[in-house]
Amino acid sequence: MKVPVRSILALRKASTAVAAVEKVTPVTLSSEFFDHIRHEVYGDSKKVDKVVVTVKTEESSKPVLVNRNVSTAFHCLNHINKQFADDAVLVEVIPSVGGSYFSSVNQPLQDQAEIRKIGFDTLENLNLVNEAYWRSCSLVTAAFLREALDVDVDFKFSDGNIKDGFFSVVVKGLDGNIFTPDELGTINRFGKSYIREEKQLEVISIPSTIAEESGINGDNLIRIGRQVFSTNGPVIRSTRQIGRFLILRSKIAAKSEKDVIVGGVSIPTKQPTSSYSWSLIAKNANQKFSRNL
Amino acid sequence: MFRPAAREVVKLPTRYFSCKSEPTRAVTATKKASREEIAGLIPAFPEIYPDFLQSPVWNRRNALKEELERQDMLERRMNIDIPEFYVGSIVAVTSSDKNLGSKEHRFVGICIRREKEGLLHQFTLRNTIENIGVEVLYDLYNPTIKKIETLKLEKRLDSDLSYLVDALPEYSTFDFHMEPQAHPAGTPIPVNECKVKLKNPPWTRRWEISSYRGIDDTWTQATPWYKRKLHKTLVNDYEKYDLIANYRTSSTKEQEVFVQTQMQKFEKERHAAGLTRRRILKSAASYK
Amino acid sequence: MSAHRVAASLPRIGVTIGHTPQKLKTGGIEPSRRARLEVLRRIVTRTVREERVELKWNRAVEARPYVERLIQLGVERGPLDEYTAEMMEWWLPEKDLITKMHEVIVPRFQNRDSPFTSLFRLPPQRLQQFIQNKREVWKRYDIGVLEIDGNPFPAIQAAHQEQSDSILDVLLADALRNHQITLQEKLEASTESK
Numbered sequence: 053m054k055v056p057v058r059s060i061l062a063l064r065k066a067s068t069a070v071a072a073v074e075k076v077t078p079v080t081l082s083s084e085f086f087d088h089i090r091h092e093v094y095g096d097s098k099k100v101d102k103v104v105v106t107v108k109t110e111e112s113s114k115p116v117l118v119n120r121n122v123s124t125a126f127h128c129l130n131h132i133n134k135q136f137a138d139d140a141v142l143v144e145v146i147p148s149v150g151g152s153y154f155s156s157v158n159q160p161l162q163d164q165a166e167i168r169k170i171g172f173d174t175l176e177n178l179n180l181v182n183e184a185y186w187r188s189c190s191l192v193t194a195a196f197l198r199e200a201l202d203v204d205v206d207f208k209f210s211d212g213n214i215k216d217g218f219f220s221v222v223v224k225g226l227d228g229n230i231f232t233p234d235e236l237g238t239i240n241r242f243g244k245s246y247i248r249e250e251k252q253l254e255v256i257s258i259p260s261t262i263a264e265e266s267g268i269n270g271d272n273l274i275r276i277g278r279q280v281f282s283t284n285g286p287v288i289r290s291t292r293q294i295g296r297f298l299i300l301r302s303k304i305a306a307k308s309e310k311d312v313i314v315g316g317v318s319i320p321t322k323q324p325t326s327s328y329s330w331s332l333i334a335k336n337a338n339q340k341f342s343r344n345l
Numbered sequence: 346m347f348r349p350a351a352r353e354v355v356k357l358p359t360r361y362f363s364c365k366s367e368p369t370r371a372v373t374a375t376k377k378a379s380r381e382e383i384a385g386l387i388p389a390f391p392e393i394y395p396d397f398l399q400s401p402v403w404n405r406r407n408a409l410k411e412e413l414e415r416q417d418m419l420e421r422r423m424n425i426d427i428p429e430f431y432v433g434s435i436v437a438v439t440s441s442d443k444n445l446g447s448k449e450h451r452f453v454g455i456c457i458r459r460e461k462e463g464l465l466h467q468f469t470l471r472n473t474i475e476n477i478g479v480e481v482l483y484d485l486y487n488p489t490i491k492k493i494e495t496l497k498l499e500k501r502l503d504s505d506l507s508y509l510v511d512a513l514p515e516y517s518t519f520d521f522h523m524e525p526q527a528h529p530a531g532t533p534i535p536v537n538e539c540k541v542k543l544k545n546p547p548w549t550r551r552w553e554i555s556s557y558r559g560i561d562d563t564w565t566q567a568t569p570w571y572k573r574k575l576h577k578t579l580v581n582d583y584e585k586y587d588l589i590a591n592y593r594t595s596s597t598k599e600q601e602v603f604v605q606t607q608m609q610k611f612e613k614e615r616h617a618a619g620l621t622r623r624r625i626l627k628s629a630a631s632y633k
Numbered sequence: 634m635s636a637h638r639v640a641a642s643l644p645r646i647g648v649t650i651g652h653t654p655q656k657l658k659t660g661g662i663e664p665s666r667r668a669r670l671e672v673l674r675r676i677v678t679r680t681v682r683e684e685r686v687e688l689k690w691n692r693a694v695e696a697r698p699y700v701e702r703l704i705q706l707g708v709e710r711g712p713l714d715e716y717t718a719e720m721m722e723w724w725l726p727e728k729d730l731i732t733k734m735h736e737v738i739v740p741r742f743q744n745r746d747s748p749f750t751s752l753f754r755l756p757p758q759r760l761q762q763f764i765q766n767k768r769e770v771w772k773r774y775d776i777g778v779l780e781i782d783g784n785p786f787p788a789i790q791a792a793h794q795e796q797s798d799s800i801l802d803v804l805l806a807d808a809l810r811n812h813q814i815t816l817q818e819k820l821e822a823s824t825e826s827k
Contacts, residue, residue: 178798185800214803323801329808336808388641403652583667586723588702589650597645 081280094121142170157289159255172322188287195279196246218337295321315341396466401594414463433501439492457506473518502558511548647747684784693777707739
């Protein structure tokens, strides 16, 4: 029995999905939950506290007055100019107290700090950017698959490397049914239109205490559109930065017969490529995915 | 199109994405290299050796032809002393003439023009003999020329004195037995700034619309008919502003350096062989 | 030979120059050598003022050596030379540009050889010419960008970066490598089968 795939325009109501998690305490990841956690981590948005953030560019540093725990790095970068902010993929945050760390652009800032924009053309942090991009692609795939499929599905993410040539997402709940070529076509079309809607990837950085309390396994809670996921590590700013995108195919996981692995490949918008090159990359990714795992 | 001999083609470094310009040229000339080569080279080379320049027609420049001609020219210069002279200098040429008793014919005159490149280089001497103006055209590399002497080395205000044909005869008369006036080495070439008076019009050419600086007051002498005709005449004095048209006809520093180094090399070889001590590459205006 | 006495010869212009001058369309005036020089003069003036100009490709190609020669005159002969002054005065009718040339542009190239300018191609543009009896007439123009090196604008072509770690490069390099391997295998298989 094949799982019918929803049409492109079908929307899924934001209901709770019971996920089979490894952790003891089960947790329901939803938009309301996201808002709840945000309230917990960042406090009441009614009490607005100001903080000075210095935006470091190549030539100069510009101090900017923003709201603590509300404004994200994106808002700070916007003070330079919009294109500068749009190009940002990650930010390096150097707080006045404590060590520097890398965070997503849509993550609220908590303290006075210096931020440095990292884009696709920043040479020093390319590996980080690549990792974040691959991670984001998996999350976005999960997001639109959840919207598209009319079955309650849950996802598991594995640490992918761009050297693999593809990214993958493990889908639980499909009962071992892989997608047919028609379904793949529909999924791809839906996925592309989803990405073109330019959804922001909102991020909350969860301290370990709250994570344990709420049963989230991961450093960050990410919301894309209406879907919420938890991951370790920063993600890109928005689906607008995703350029070419293709879901290759799905196959049954080796470990458990019921899990389906969906593989895909993508290239950022900032690195345009001819359709011939893209076809080579896609073909290669497909071959690798078929051979792998 | 100028194409140097195969061994002299130099590959220029290609610049990323700019309009690809790899014209072949005779010699690499970075600023460093030219400074080294400048030792012993003459800056006024195009004026002293106009025969060693390239053809003014860009498409007729041919490296092989120039190379072959240059070799012949240098050989000839080693056999006979071809002195330095300019348009406006008084030159005496002794050429062989089998019909004369002394088998020699000597002509003295003012050089009014020097034309053509390579072995074809010609110069014209003008003098007045028995009140008749005479212009004699000589090929510089004609082997029947026995001797060329510069009786008076000087320059004029123009590089072409064709207007002397319409000038008063006194400006074209030179004594056949004039004594040569030695030019002290190291001094600059004197410029004779005399302005020539023309005879009454009509003239052989439209001197009134030309830009010769050596003619004295052509406008007042021109007849009203010619003055009325002027407004219909195309007076093209903007030609000097066409930088690239002038570039196409003129010589470049790289080419001059190349030719001069060749001449120096040739000189050195011949001196080493011990046959002559004649110096080819020299300039009267520079110290020895 | 010209009646003008020039000093030591100038170096080569390190730019492709055609052996035949182009006949440029002179917009309204009857085309002549003088009209062509006027067109070029305006382009040269605009180039010296703005340091980067976008214009029709053939005109850019034609004007480029003139700009080069002007800069070369400034570099080799200096502002006090009579010939240079005459040429600058004619080619740059806006007098503040002569000052700009000698004080801003020429010092950039004191220790450099020709070429001092760069020429890039842009995609051709389709521009509407006119409408004739409700039929739109369009024309295509090849566009070029002529710029004097060292101008303050961002580079037209980003500096060539060895970005072998970017996503596209990694994926593409991998794809090409594997593609080559498969082709190799196929070739070997076919030769073996024969």
